[in-house]
Each structure stands twice: as structure tokens, then as C-alpha cells.
Amino acid sequence: QIQLQQSGPGLVKPSQTLSLTCAISGDTVSSNSAAWNWIRQSPSRGLEWLGRTYYRSKWYTDYAVSISSRITIYPDTSKNQFSLQLNSVTPDDTAMYYCARDRWLSHFDLWGRGTLVTVSS
Amino acid sequence: EIVLTQSPGTLSLSPGERATLSCRASQSVGGSYLAWYQQKPGQAPRLLIYGASNRATGIPDRFSASESGTDFTLTISRLEAEDFAVYYCLRYGGSPTFGGGTKVEIK
Numbered sequence: 001q002i003q004l005q006q007s008g009p010g011l012v013k014p015s016q017t018l019s020l021t022c023a024i025s026g027d028t029v030s031s032n033s034a035a036w037n038w039i040r041q042s043p044s045r046g047l048e049w050l051g052r053t054y055y056r057s058k059w060y061t062d063y064a065v066s067i068s069s070r071i072t073i074y075p076d077t078s079k080n081q082f083s084l085q086l087n088s089v090t091p092d093d094t095a096m097y098y099c100a101r102d103r104w105l106s107h108f109d110l111w112g113r114g115t116l117v118t119v120s121s
Numbered sequence: 122e123i124v125l126t127q128s129p130g131t132l133s134l135s136p137g138e139r140a141t142l143s144c145r146a147s148q149s150v151g152g153s154y155l156a157w158y159q160q161k162p163g164q165a166p167r168l169l170i171y172g173a174s175n176r177a178t179g180i181p182d183r184f185s186a187s188e189s190g191t192d193f194t195l196t197i198s199r200l201e202a203e204d205f206a207v208y209y210c211l212r213y214g215g216s217p218t219f220g221g222g223t224k225v226e227i228k
Contacts, residue, residue, distance in 0.1 A: 037217075047166070047209060047219035064216060098165055107156035107213050109177070111165035 002026030004099050004112035012093075012119050018086040022099030022112055029075045029082055030055045035102050036082045038073060041114075042095035052102070053082055089119045123147055123212050125220035133228040140197040142223045144210035149191060154214040157186055157195045160222075161206045169208075170195065200225070 008020035020038070027034060035054035041047045051063035053073045063071050072085040086093060097115050100108040124147040134140055144155070153173035158166035168177040173188040183198040197204055205227050210220040 046221050047211075049217040049219070062216070100165075102213065105214060106154075107168060107171040107211060108166075108217075109168055109171075111167075114165055 002101075002110055004101065004110060006097075006099055006112040006115045008115055008117070010116055010118060012089055012117060013121050014090055014119055015088055018089050018093065018097075018117055018119070019083065020097055020099075020115055020117070021081055021083045023079065023081040024101075025080075027101065029053075029080050030077050032056060033103055035105055036073075036075070037100045037102060037108060038084045039098045039100055039108070040095040041098070044092070045095070048095075050084070050086075054105070091119045093117070094119045122216070123150065123218055125210050125212055125218055127208075127210060127220035127223050129223060130221075131224045131226060133226050134200055135228045136200050136202055138200050140195075140200055140204070140225055142195040142197075142208055142225075144193040144195070144220050146191040146193070146212060150188075150193075150212050152214065153188060154212055155188065155193050156211045156213060157193075158209045158211060159204075159206045160209065166209060197225075 003025045005023040012018045035052045037052040038050040051073045053061045053075050070087045075082045099112040101110040102108050126145045128143045155173045157170040159169050160166045169180050170186040174186045186195045205225050207222045207224045209222045212218045
């Protein structure tokens with residue numbers, strides 16, 4: 001059964017870096033047909049796609065323009081997982097963060113269970 | 122950037138009734154790159170429809186969807202108790218964008 005297992009702290013201080021990891025079982029992060037995404041959800045922003053990483057003979061990353069200056073998404077092939085780093089967080093980054101898979105840069109067909117991240121001192 | 126506007130914000134219906142949800146795109150989505158999701162409290166979104174009108178695996182046939190230009194519609198033919206939830210549309214391809222959601226609540 002294909003699953004995405006999220007991990008990472010639920011509380012981050014303002015100005016620090018938010019770091020989350022999504023471990024993949026039943027698929028591979030270096031699949032030539034999948035892309036691995038981070039999405040967040042908050043009452044103020046709704047559902048917001050943050051970015052993705054994917055392998056097509058080499059590694060690619062795409063980021064939402066609104067957040068591109070602060071975000072890094074990267075794979076770890078040795079652990080079959082991918083990670084999110086979001087720098088210089090503010091309380092506005094408080095949200096439920098989801099990892100998700102898409103096939104061929106298409107719809108999200110598999111989601112992690114979500115991690116609630118609160119930015120507060 | 123394509124903006125997706127969902128309406129109504131809330132739909133109050135009784136079990137057995139028909140639900141019609143709208144998602145309007147600010148410009149052509151292109152290639153029917155639109156999906157619908159259902160989300161219940163405390164859960165991740167669940168894929169219902171992709172390619173504007175194709176039901177995902179395991180989705181009952183009371184869920185159907187259609188497109189007409191930049192207007193997309195999700196229809197639930199006869200609401201069952203488990204269908205009361207929030208529904209989102211998603212435009213994928215390029216930089217994915219979600220609509221603001223429609224809550225289907227029990228009247």
C-alpha cells in the first residue's frame with residue numbers, strides 16, 4: 001500500500017526555519033512518473049500549493065512564486081523521502097502542512113495525513 | 122495566474138437531495154486540468170474527480186462532474202450522510218491553484 005508519512009516539529013519560533021519530511025512507502029522518490037509536493041492549508045489562505053520536486057533523468061524543483069525566496073524542497077534518495085524547508089517564518093506561516101504525490105505533473109492522488117505547524121514564540 | 126472561484130460558499134441540503142457545486146476559472150484552464158476534492162474535518166483532501174469529469178478509483182457514481190468553457194460543476198445526485206463535507210476544485214499543471222471551497226452542510 002502506498003503511503004506518505006510526515007514528520008517534523010509542530011512548533012517553530014518566528015524568524016526560524018520550518019523543516020518537515022515526508023517518507024514514501026510503496027513508491028520511489030526518484031520515480032520517472034511522480035512528483036512530490038508540499039501543500040499547506042490555513043483559514044486565511046485556504047489550500048496553497050508550495051512546490052514540488054521530481055526526477056526526469058535529472059532533478060527538478062518548482063516553487064510557488066509567492067514563497068520562492070524562502071522555500072527549499074529536496075529529495076533524499078537514500079531514505080526514499082523528500083523534505084521541506086521554509087526560512088524566516090512568521091505567524092502567517094502557521095498552517096496544516098501536507099505532502100502529496102502527483103503523477104505526470106497532474107492532480108494530487110496521494111496525500112500525507114498532515115502536520116500542524118504553529119509559528120509562535 | 123488562474124483564480125478559481127467556488128460558489129456557493131455554503132450549501133444547506135437534506136440527505137437524498139441533489140447538490141450542485143460550481144467552480145469558475147478566471148481564464149481558460151486548458152486541457153481539462155481540473156480536479157475535485159472532498160475534505161472532512163481532521164482529514165486530508167480526498168480525490169473525487171480528475172480531468173474535469175473522470176471519477177477517481179472507488180468514488181461512487183452519485184458523484185459526477187462537467188465543464189463548459191471556464192465553468193466547472195460537481196454534482197452529487199443524492200446526498201448521503203457521508204457526503205456532508207467541504208469540496209474544493211483544483212487546477213493542476215503548471216502552478217497548481219485551489220478554489221476557496223464549498224461547504225455542504227446538513228439542513
